Amino acid sequence: MDHSPSPDMLHSNHSNSPLGGTRQFDLISNSSLLQSLLFLEKHSSIEGVEIMTVKELLSDPKRWTKHANARDSNGQDCNLRSPEAVCWCITGAMSKVRNESYEAMYHKVMKAIIKLFDGNGIVAFNDDPNTTHEMVMQVLEEAGV
Secondary structure, eight states, X not given: OOOOOOHHHHSOOOTTOTTTSOOHHHHHHHHHHHHXXXXXXXXXXXXGGGGSOHHHHTSSGGGBOSSSSEEOTTSOBOOTTOTTXXXXXXXXXXXXXXXXXXXXXXXXXXXXXXXXXXXXXXXXXXXXXXXXXXXXXXXXXXXXX
């Protein structure tokens, strides 16, 4: 649902409003601002990670992990959106970044894993004892995520 005001609503002053002369623009912009802030609070995280690509997020080997969506600085499993999260698996990073739909990223990464390593799943590839950080970077480069 698009909550952006129409151009004519942005410039009109509805002084006969049932709200006692409140301009409709103020109501719409305040409502849109609140919705934007709630969306950002729900989807944003520390360090502006949301605008990064999965490849950028995992570019440092210290920010990549296996057998968990995310880990804190003590190596303990944690929520992938937690401020304490310092490293992510491929699917955890895809969920965190969300520059495009998870499904779109999933298909791109799966296709890259199959093409490059004849793999059979993102989690299986990520958690395989033979998978290296360099291999993960190759997959993410090929996938363009």
